[in-house]
Amino acid sequence: SSFPAVLTCKAAVAWGPGQPLVIEEVEVSPPQPMEIRVKVVSTSLCRSDLSAWETQAIFPRIFGHEASGVVESVGPGVTEFSEGDHVLTLFTGECKTCRHCTSGKSNMCQVLGLERKGVMHSDQKTRFSIKGKPIYHYCAVSSFSEYTVVHSGCAVKVSLAVPLEKICLLSCGVAAGLGAAWNVADISEGSTVVIYGLGTVGLSVAQGAKVRGASKIIGVDINPEKSEIAKTFGITHFVNPKECSESIQQVINRITDGGADYAFECIGDTGMITTALQSCCQGWGLTVTLGVPKVNPELTAHYGILLSGRTLRGSLFGGWKPKSDLPSLVDMYTKKEIQIDEYITHNISFEDINQAFTLMKEGKCLRCVIHL
Numbered sequence: 507s508s509f510p511a512v513l514t515c516k517a518a519v520a521w522g523p524g525q526p527l528v529i530e531e532v533e534v535s536p537p538q539p540m541e542i543r544v545k546v547v548s549t550s551l552c553r554s555d556l557s558a559w560e561t562q563a564i565f566p567r568i569f570g571h572e573a574s575g576v577v578e579s580v581g582p583g584v585t586e587f588s589e590g591d592h593v594l595t596l597f598t599g600e601c602k603t604c605r606h607c608t609s610g611k612s613n614m615c616q617v618l619g620l621e622r623k624g625v626m627h628s629d630q631k632t633r634f635s636i637k638g639k640p641i642y643h644y645c646a647v648s649s650f651s652e653y654t655v656v657h658s659g660c661a662v663k664v665s666l667a668v669p670l671e672k673i674c675l676l677s678c679g680v681a682a683g684l685g686a687a688w689n690v691a692d693i694s695e696g697s698t699v700v701i702y703g704l705g706t707v708g709l710s711v712a713q714g715a716k717v718r719g720a721s722k723i724i725g726v727d728i729n730p731e732k733s734e735i736a737k738t739f740g741i742t743h744f745v746n747p748k749e750c751s752e753s754i755q756q757v758i759n760r761i762t763d764g765g766a767d768y769a770f771e772c773i774g775d776t777g778m779i780t781t782a783l784q785s786c787c788q789g790w791g792l793t794v795t796l797g798v799p800k801v802n803p804e805l806t807a808h809y810g811i812l813l814s815g816r817t818l819r820g821s822l823f824g825g826w827k828p829k830s831d832l833p834s835l836v837d838m839y840t841k842k843e844i845q846i847d848e849y850i851t852h853n854i855s856f857e858d859i860n861q862a863f864t865l866m867k868e869g870k871c872l873r874c875v876i877h878l
């Protein structure tokens with residue numbers, strides 16, 4: 507096929523922190539070596555898009571990192587993908603050759619890891635522009651655009667038979683939660699679990715814990731409206747810190763007879779990591795963090811909390827090696843072994859993308875899927 511050219515399409519551009527996105531005509535450059543250009547089909551809004559939009563300084567920018575689409579064209583050197591392939595985008599990629607990718611122990615690819623500067627990994631440039639002026643990327647995905655360019659190591663091919671408008675949730679939130687429960691914590695049958703934050707990420711940890719046969723799955727959230735929906739994902743006890751007369755850790759310690767086996771931080775608040783540690787049991791209690799904190803990334807805790815044998819473990823994307831492992835999750839979805847559809851509380855058209863931001867800010871959604 508002929509070499510792809512620059513194309514023009516609609517993208518939702520964020521011009522400044524907290525400013526409503528504006529649908530603009532943008533130029534999308536052709537895929538560079540080892541890159542693919544993807545026609546985005548569905549993309550959901552994740553809390554980390556919202557946090558970055560509110561707090562970071564890189565603008566103008568195209569957010570979005572939880573997405574599915576169809577390959578429109580491939581750049582030089584790409585043999586793994588061809589036009590028409592269905593893909594999920596990956597905000598943390600897998601090169602399959604670096605020390606981490608070959609380790610069998612880590613998903614922290616050294617070449618295509620989380621991109622924080624708003625550019626592409628390979629040349630530190632952008633693939634979007636408006637009248638020649640660069641528009642920055644987010645996590646090297648930028649799915650709030652009809653077309654985007656990603657590195658071929660930041661996408662994974664999926665079967666043509668699975669609905670792209672559902673499985674986009676596996677591109678971040680649902681997979682991150684399931685992986686934290688299965689890969690990072692490796693929850694054992696009959697154990698007790700406490701989950702801080704009942705968004706899609708926390709409720710996917712709950713689903714993972716339920717599959718493993720946890721005996722108690724305690725959900726902690728300041729939003730009372732989460733109580734009902736949380737039950738459908740396996741939460742057995744709901745705790746609202748605002749309605750407790752004692753500290754949360756005291757409540758958890760009482761329910762679990764001395765602390766949970768596993769605690770998960772799914773809020774993105776480092777202060778809650780300390781609380782999570784205090785609510786898992788001495789000796790073997792494990793606290794797993796999933797959140798990307800918006801402010802105050804420092805951790806503070808009394809050392810005694812670890813001296814008594816607890817473990818704190820961080821994770822990114824639930825420990826999944828994204829390219830190697832996501833096809834098996836897609837397979838589980840097809841066989842109805844995992845739930846995805848239930849997290850989709852709203853379907854929104856691209857023009858109305860700002861509604862998704864409002865719904866998430868107000869705590870009124872789990873996932874809003876935006877259809878392009």
Ligand code: COD
Nearest residue numbers: 553554682703704705706707727728729773774797798823
């Ligand atoms: N106490 C209790 N609950 C709280 C508190 C508090 N102080 N503050 C907020 N909450 C609740 C909210 O009411 C809400 O229900 C929940 O916490 C957060 O849910 P959402 O829907 O806002 O967020 P999620 O589930 O989309 O994502 C949350 C993370 C913070 C975990 C976010 O960082 C994330 O998406 N991580 C994904 C994992 C990952 O690897 N990301 C890397 C790049 S995206």
Ligand code: ZN
Nearest residue numbers: 552554678679
């Ligand atoms: Zn995310």
